[in-house]
Amino acid sequence: MTPLLLSILTLLALYGVYIAAVTARQEARPADFLDGAQALPGWAAMFLLPALVATGLGLQTQLAMVTRFGLQASHLAVGFVLAAMAALLLWNRMWYVARVAGLSTPGEALGQFYGSVTLRIVMLGLAVLFALPFSANLLSSAAHLLEGATDGLLPRAAGVWLLAISLAIPAIIGGWRATIMTLAMQAVLLALLFPGSTILAEMLASAPGFPAAPIPVQDGVLWDRLPGVIQYSAGIGKEMPATGIFTTVALSSSVIALLGIVFSPATLYLGQTASPGRAVGLSTVWLAAGLLTGIFVLGAPLLATRMADGPIALAIQFYAFEPLTGVGLIVMLLVGALLTVSFFVTGGAILVTRELVIRYLFPDLSEQEQRFSARVAIGFAFFLLAFMASFLPLVSAVLGSVALPFAVQLLPAFLGLTFLRWISRGAVIAGMTLGMLIVFFTEPPGLILFEGLFVNLPWGRWPLTIHSAAWGLAINLAVVLLASAATLRAPDSLQRNRLHDALFQATGVAVGGRGLFWALMLLWSFLAYGPGAVLGNTFFSHPIFTSGEATLGIPSLWVWQILFWLLGVVLVWWMAFRVGFGRTSEDAIRTIELEHGKRVRPDWLAAGLDRINGRAR
Amino acid sequence: MKPYDRLDRHALVMAIWTPSAFVAATLLHRGLSSGGAWWIFSGFAVIIAAFVAHIIANAVLGKGFTTGERALGIVAFAASVLALLLAVLVGPPGLGARIFLPVGLGLISLVVAVVAYLVIAFGARGAFEQFDVVRDNNLRPASRLPHRGGRR
Numbered sequence: 158m159t160p161l162l163l164s165i166l167t168l169l170a171l172y173g174v175y176i177a178a179v180t181a182r183q184e185a186r187p188a189d190f191l192d193g194a195q196a197l198p199g200w201a202a203m204f205l206l207p208a209l210v211a212t213g214l215g216l217q218t219q220l221a222m223v224t225r226f227g228l229q230a231s232h233l234a235v236g237f238v239l240a241a242m243a244a245l246l247l248w249n250r251m252w253y254v255a256r257v258a259g260l261s262t263p264g265e266a267l268g269q270f271y272g273s274v275t276l277r278i279v280m281l282g283l284a285v286l287f288a289l290p291f292s293a294n295l296l297s298s299a300a301h302l303l304e305g306a307t308d309g310l311l312p313r314a315a316g317v318w319l320l321a322i323s324l325a326i327p328a329i330i331g332g333w334r335a336t337i338m339t340l341a342m343q344a345v346l347l348a349l350l351f352p353g354s355t356i357l358a359e360m361l362a363s364a365p366g367f368p369a370a371p372i373p374v375q376d377g378v379l380w381d382r383l384p385g386v387i388q389y390s391a392g393i394g395k396e397m398p399a400t401g402i403f404t405t406v407a408l409s410s411s412v413i414a415l416l417g418i419v420f421s422p423a424t425l426y427l428g429q430t431a432s433p434g435r436a437v438g439l440s441t442v443w444l445a446a447g448l449l450t451g452i453f454v455l456g457a458p459l460l461a462t463r464m465a466d467g468p469i470a471l472a473i474q475f476y477a478f479e480p481l482t483g484v485g486l487i488v489m490l491l492v493g494a495l496l497t498v499s500f501f502v503t504g505g506a507i508l509v510t511r512e513l514v515i516r517y518l519f520p521d522l523s524e525q526e527q528r529f530s531a532r533v534a535i536g537f538a539f540f541l542l543a544f545m546a547s548f549l550p551l552v553s554a555v556l557g558s559v560a561l562p563f564a565v566q567l568l569p570a571f572l573g574l575t576f577l578r579w580i581s582r583g584a585v586i587a588g589m590t591l592g593m594l595i596v597f598f599t600e601p602p603g604l605i606l607f608e609g610l611f612v613n614l615p616w617g618r619w620p621l622t623i624h625s626a627a628w629g630l631a632i633n634l635a636v637v638l639l640a641s642a643a644t645l646r647a648p649d650s651l652q653r654n655r656l657h658d659a660l661f662q663a664t665g666v667a668v669g670g671r672g673l674f675w676a677l678m679l680l681w682s683f684l685a686y687g688p689g690a691v692l693g694n695t696f697f698s699h700p701i702f703t704s705g706e707a708t709l710g711i712p713s714l715w716v717w718q719i720l721f722w723l724l725g726v727v728l729v730w731w732m733a734f735r736v737g738f739g740r741t742s743e744d745a746i747r748t749i750e751l752e753h754g755k756r757v758r759p760d761w762l763a764a765g766l767d768r769i770n771g772r773a774r
Numbered sequence: 775m776k777p778y779d780r781l782d783r784h785a786l787v788m789a790i791w792t793p794s795a796f797v798a799a800t801l802l803h804r805g806l807s808s809g810g811a812w813w814i815f816s817g818f819a820v821i822i823a824a825f826v827a828h829i830i831a832n833a834v835l836g837k838g839f840t841t842g843e844r845a846l847g848i849v850a851f852a853a854s855v856l857a858l859l860l861a862v863l864v865g866p867p868g869l870g871a872r873i874f875l876p877v878g879l880g881l882i883s884l885v886v887a888v889v890a891y892l893v894i895a896f897g898a899r900g901a902f903e904q905f906d907v908v909r910d911n912n913l914r915p916a917s918r919l920p921h922r923g924g925r926r
Contacts, residue, residue: 165796172792176785185777198782200831204789334778342789349793479807481800 158476159307162484166491170323173339177331180338187524190332191507191531192261192430197334199436201341202427206248206437207445208344208496209427210240211453213418213561216347216493217298217468219453223461227372227380228714229403231461234453235685235718236412238725241445242678242732243419248428248437249738250575250660255429256746257659263425264512267567269751270574270656271582272649279589281512283564284422288505288538290556292498293545296320297553299494300546305469306487317547320495325539328503329532336503337427343496348448350489354475355456357482358463361474367462368711374401381712382694383408392617394604402622408686410619410627417561417626420571423504431741438739446722446729454718498542506538507531517762555601562600562626566592569637578657582649584640592633599625652751663746666737674731681728685721693717779835786831787843794824811876818880822887829891847888854881 184190214233222230251266260266264280267273300316311319328336359366374380377399384400393402403411418424428437464471468490476483510531515522522530545553566589573580597603600618607614619625683689697713699706709716733739798820805813832838839847858877862870892901 172788176788179784180781183778183781194778196776196778198778198786200786200789201782338782338785338789341785342792345789346793346796349797353797479800479804481796481803485796485800 158472158480158483158487159310161480162303162306162487163311165484165488166323169343169488169492170326172342173323173327173335174330176339176342177327177335180331180335184332187528189334190528191511193332193334193337195255195261195430196432197337197427197430199432199434201337202431203436203440203444204341204344204348205337205427205500206244206424206440207237207241207449208340208347208493209418209424209500210237210244210415210445211347211449212295212493212497213240213415215295216351217302217490220457220461220464220468223372223457224465225374226378226401226403227374228458228712228718229379229383229401229408231454231458232383232403232408232686232690232714232718233411233415234450234457235721235725236408236415237450237453238446238685238722238729239412239682240415240419241441241450241729243416244424244428244445245437245441245729245733245738247419247425247571247575248431248441249664249666249741251425251429251571252431252433252437252741253660253663253746254574254656256743256748257663258656258749258751260751261429262508262511263422263429264508265516266429266574267570270653271570271585272652273582273586275586276570276582277512279567280422281509283560283567284505284508284512286556286560286563287421287423287501289502289541289545290553291560292501292557293542293553294550294557295494296498296542296546297550299491299498302468302487302490305467306472314547318543320498321539321543321546324495324499324502325536328499328506328535328539332528332531333430333503333507336499340496340500343492347489347492347496348452350485350492351452351460352456354482354486354489355460357475357478358460358471361478362463367458368715370462372458372462373465382714383691386688386691388622390620390622391615392599392620394617395615396617398622402619404622405686405688405690406627407619407622407624408690409682409688410624412686413565413630414561414624414626416568417564420564420567421501421560422508423501426504426508427500433741433743435740437741438733442726442730442733442739446726450722450725454722458715502538502542503535506534509538510534518766555605559596559600559602559625562596562624562629563593565626566596566629566633568630569633573653574656575660578650578653579645580637580641581644583644584637587640588633588635588637591636592629594629595632596625596629599628655749656751659747659749664737665745671736674728674736678728681721681724685725690717690721783831783835783837786835787828790824790827790831794820794827798824805876806873809872814873814876814880818883822883825884825887825891829895851881851884 185194219230219233222233251263254266254270255261258266258269260269262280264277264284267280268277296317297313300313300320303311303316303320304313327339331339364370372380378401383403383405384398385404387406388398388400388402388404390396390398390402398404431437468486472483472486474483475486510527514530514534515527519526519530569580569588570585573585598607598614599616599620604614604618620628684692693714693716695713697707697709697716699713798817801813801817801820804810805815805817828839854877858874858881862874889901892904895901896904
């Protein structure tokens with residue numbers, strides 16, 4: 158398999174170089190390297206968004222979880238619908254924020270809107286967190302898979318560097334636009350390979366698999382039902398619920414954590430730099446909520462059952478049947494990881510260049526110099542990524558675990574920026590700080606640090622089977638609500654109101670006054686992945702109003718998942734095309750300039766730079 | 775026309791054809807090596823699906839096939855026909871008999887798909903005129919006058 162696999166990977170890398178070279182040749186302005194002229198093709202964003210949402214779970218990780226826990230883990234895929242909804246609302250408003258107020262990066266948008274350098278730094282930190290430990294962990298696991306697939310010919314460390322170089326070169330040559338267009342092709346490849354591999358696995362199987370046979374999980378784990386609403390366990394690492402960890406509160410809180418991908422700086426930047434049109438609506442409704450969720454809800458249990466001995470064993474079986482199918486399976490799993498790595502590292506490096514280098518360190522750079530600094534930043538970021546992935550895989554895994562839940566703590570800040578004008582700066586910062594602290598101490602970095610330095614904590618990861626993102630967000634929202642109530646007449650409310658008025662004029666769409674929609678949305682959320690989802694365990698196999706049993710031939714929970722996936726698509730469609738969030742247009746935009754965010758360096762940074770300059774002289 | 779329109783369309787076409795080509799190659803290779811006609815038909819079905827996606831992309835972007843795309847399509851088709859003929863004539867014994875019908879039908883289905891596209895896009899007369907170079911050989915400006923037939 159090795160020569161064919163390496164040939165296909167080389168071709169994929171050459172594809173990236175080709176697109177990058179063509180893009181670089183046709184570049185109209187050097188500054189377009191950083192933002193794609195704020196007119197990335199709609200189709201590219203359309204294809205890429207669902208792939209990014211899927212990577213919030215991790216393709217290989219999710220398949221492994223379904224193999225281990227059965228349908229209770231597969232239920233997480235229903236949450237893609239909520240991620241699609243969040244992306245729809247946020248991308249729409251962030252796109253308008255970029256055009257109305259000229260706030261063209263997520264950090265700039267939050268920083269200017271709230272008049273806060275802290276929020277800029279937090280966004281910058283998040284961009285780095287996603288670009289380095291989060292991506293390094295993915296790259297390390299991809300290289301590990303490659304090592305297994307090549308039978309040890311390409312060791313993990315060598316694989317890390319080769320993959321990092323193959324991703325870095327196109328990004329350095331072509332910048333943001335070329336990266337996005339290359340990744341969009343990989344997203345299409347994933348969309349073809351996942352169902353194709355699932356169908357082929359079923360065709361080649363010698364014994365019946367799911368749903369005719371149970372998913373082979375460990376003894377005691379409930380493979381075809383959710384293990385209750387909540388389990389009073391101290392958390393992973395301290396105590397593992399025997400029936401499985403995916404209670405309904407674990408599912409709903411994990412779905413909230415999944416939103417971290419949508420709130421990540423690079424994903425928002427993608428939305429801000431896309432062209433106007435209907436791409437966001439088409440992407441979220443039909444590709445993310447429709448196709449992606451369908452592929453995972455329907456296909457993941459089947460493929461995971463066949464992958465019980467690991468992906469390489471299945472790939473070898475495929476290879477014996479037809480060499481390209483075996484390679485295709487490995488390529489699918491590799492691309493699932495590499496797509497995310499390339500996106501977050503390139504996006505993170507560009508955001509650091511724009512937010513730190515161009516804005517504060519060297520504000521007088523010409524466009525050519527800006528492009529050069531971005532290229533250096535991308536190269537440096539990929540070097541650090543490869544360094545971390547090859548030499549610090551454990552540190553990457555530990556630090557990367559907080560990326561998604563940290564990003565979720567920005568939910569109140571983005572709600573304030575896009576919809577709820579009464580959320581104030583102080584409230585956002587206080588809530589976010591507390592939320593992040595709670596996340597930190599319910600995830601491995603905090604637990605390891607605290608228990609290493611002081612005493613053992615009574616809780617582990619995800620105490621009470623509730624994801625750290627939800628623990629943090631609960632406290633975060635409580636603080637934001639209380640603090641905002643006390644600061645309704647804060648002096649910066651004038652600027653916030655100006656932006657919200659301009660946004661409403663530009664979009665003509667308000668979320669208020671849609672009682673039926675929000676009532677249905679809450680009901681759907683409660684039943685789809687909230688506490689009501691536990692009804693799905695037996696709803697279709699033991700109907701509640703009769704004493705008889707229905708013989709479906711498939712688990713009741715699977716039917717429940719399919720039903721709420723389809724209902725979810727209707728809700729996202731409603732929001733996108735009936736309410737109007739699915740399209741963006743420049744027609745009614747009237748630009749404004751927020752005044753409380755003048756381009757001034759923070760005092761501490763100015764003092765530091767002066768000191769360095771003084772020494773240099 | 776915006777500065778990146780051509781590039782964006784080119785990348786979209788590449789994004790459609792590259793994954794489709796991989797899947798089609800997998801199916802066709804399986805079909806040709808093991809002799810399964812349905813694998814070959816599936817491979818051609820993927821090619822036709824990619825062609826339809828290309829047409830949809832053209833329609834959405836308000837563009838047509840470029841000269842390079844047409845040339846590449848014709849060359850690829852001619853090479854396929856030639857390869858089939860060579861396989862039948864000089865290939866291993868039995869290969870031609872095994873693959874001739876499914877591959878031949880697949881190639882014919884490609885021609886049918888292209889003709890159907892031309893007829894839908896340009897109408898029967900317009901589709902014919904796309905290839906009617908003989909009728910278009912009068913370079914004099916007067917040949918464009920309506921009473922002279924309004925040629926070209």
